[in-house]
Amino acid sequence: MVRRRHAARRRQQWSTFVSDLLAIGSSGLSAYRNALSAVGENVANADTPGYSRRTxxxxxxxxTGSMPFYKDQVVFGGVETVGxxxxxxxxxxAxxxxxxxxxxxxxxxxxWLGAVESALDDGPTGVGSTLTRFFASATTLAGxxxxPLKRSQMLTALEDTTRAFRSTADSLSRVSDGIASAAKLDVDSVNASLAALYNLNGTIRTASPGSSAxxxxxxxxxxxxxxxSQKLDITAxxxxxxxxxxxxASASGVSLLQGTGPxxxxxxRATxxxxxxxxxxxxxxTPLPVGSGTLSGYADTASQTADRRAQLDALGADFVATINDWQAGGIDANGNPGADLLSQAGGATTMQIAVADPALIAAAGTDGTANGNLIALDGVRASAGLExxxxxxxxxxxxxxxxxxxEAAAADSWRDFSKAALDGVSGVDLxxxxxxxxxxxxxxxxxxxxIQVARETVQSLFDALR
Structure with a gap:
């Protein structure tokens, strides 16, 4: 009777032992299958931008189990995936x-400051070079x-100068328009990202923590x-x-995304x-200050471009006034007081030459000197300091x-270093x-x-009972 009870107990222990082995083996297969799946996902997305390594x-x-070579109530149940x-x-x-x-x-x-530099065009056809050629042509005419040929050359040089002013003003205007267009695209992108992030917040709330999804x-x-963050400075x-x-980030009290919406x-854009x-x-x-990001760059270069346009307009207006005042102080080839050579209705884009007849250049002085007014132009040139x-x-x-x-070189180095540091944590190392x-x-x-051992054990037990 005692032997039968001991035999029954041993059979129960072996049954528990085999059951525990099967549980341990099956839990391991499930857990490590998930781990292998995560490794496969990491490898497949090693070059995917924005992907963070999964573990x-x-x-x-x-x-709780009873095993023959362990004490009773042994804690030994395998492994499971937490998330x-x-x-x-x-x-x-951050x-x-x-x-x-x-x-x-x-x-x-x-x-965009590079674009402004190209628009200013300090080359042979630019404002500076054409101004110098105009004054040089006046000096040549004074001799x-x-x-008539030298008079025509002076008038042509003056027309080249007006063309240079108009071309430069038009180029700066195109740069300004380009800045505004690029900024508008980034603003649209910001609004789209804010809306997408708000919708994504709602999806994340319903997703199970620790899941692959x-x-x-x-x-x-x-x-x-x-x-x-590339477009404006934010705190997340x-x-x-x-x-x-x-x-x-420039004004902590200004919220870009909150629970009620984006x-x-x-x-x-000002005039x-x-x-x-x-x-x-x-x-x-509310006003949105932008201390960094592309929007900040657009705002800064738009301001710089506006300053250059204002400086060019002021220079053009002074050039027109200087030449017309000088012209009024002389006598033209027809014996009449000099009429305006230039006109400008607005900014530098409207500068035009007002005469087509070279004889209307007031070369003579009021004292009858044939080149008196032309000689006076050297003094006007020096005092105006247009060049x-x-x-x-x-x-x-x-x-x-x-x-x-x-600044760009330093900022790019900082960006590359910080992204490399983040990639060292979140990137995939094959x-x-x-x-x-x-x-x-x-x-x-x-x-x-x-599991195989458990199966072989069961088979051995069956063989022993035969």
Missing amino acids: VRMQAVDA VQRAWDEFKA EARQADSAAGRADTRQQ DPGD RASLEDQRDQLIDQL TINGDGTVSLNS GFVTMN DGRLAFTLSIGGST DRWGGIVSQNAQVLASAKS DREAADLLRYQQAYSASARI
Whole structure:
């Protein structure tokens, strides 16, 4: 009777033992299959922008069993998958966004200030060179004021100068329009990203934490935040449920994204091309300061371009007044007081030569000297300093452009360094994935071996009972 009870107990222990082995083996197969799947997903997305490396978190399963070579009530139940975890560092991500925002501003300034430099055109057909040729032609005419050819050359040089003013003004106007168009595209992109991020917040709330789907949604969320940070300076706060709230980094009290809805950014352009931005959210509209990002770069270069246009218009107006005043102080070839040679109804784009007859150049002085007024033009040229003022406009923009290039180089280095640091945490290292693949394959094989041992044990028990 006692032997039968002991035999029954041993059969129960062996039954529990085999059951535990099967549970351990099957849990391992399931867990390591998930881990191998994560490795495969990492390898497949190694070059996918915005993808963060996935790892499968596991934990031991607590179970109660009785095994012949362990004490009773042994805790030994295998392993289970807890969830999928993204490799991410919020502090490194925040620094990368700041660097991206600074690089966006610097690169935009470098690009458009370079366009302004090209528009100013300090070459042979530019304003500075044509001004010098005009005054030189007047000096040449002073040597023989009655020569019709030299009079025509002076009038042609004057027309070339007006053409240079108009061309430069038109080019600067096109640069200003280009800045506004590019800024409008970025504003539209900002509004689209804010709306998409608001909708994504709602999806993230319903996604199961620790799931692969949740990890993919968080990748999308961070990509949208990165896109926004390139265009304007923001502060992103990840909430406990995985959603994000956005504020302006230049004005912490200005919210770009809140629970009631996304903000809407509007660009306002002044008549001279300067740009400003406003934000509408929650039924109110406030100015939106932009201290960094491409929008900041557009606002800065729009202001710089407006300054250059104003300087050019002022220089053109002074040139027209200077030449007409000088012309009025002399006598033309017909013996009449000099009439206006130039006209300008508005800015430099409207500058025109007002006469077509070379004889109307007032070369003679009021005292009857044939070249008296032409000789006086040298003094007018020196006192007006038109060529020096043009050189100052070009030099001022060149200095700002040189500073922008230095800023862009430093900002690009910062961006590359910070993104490399973030990629070191969240990026996929194929060597590491290969090592994990080998490790998980071995663990998977070991789990399969446990099941095989359980099967062989059962078979041995059946054979012993025959």
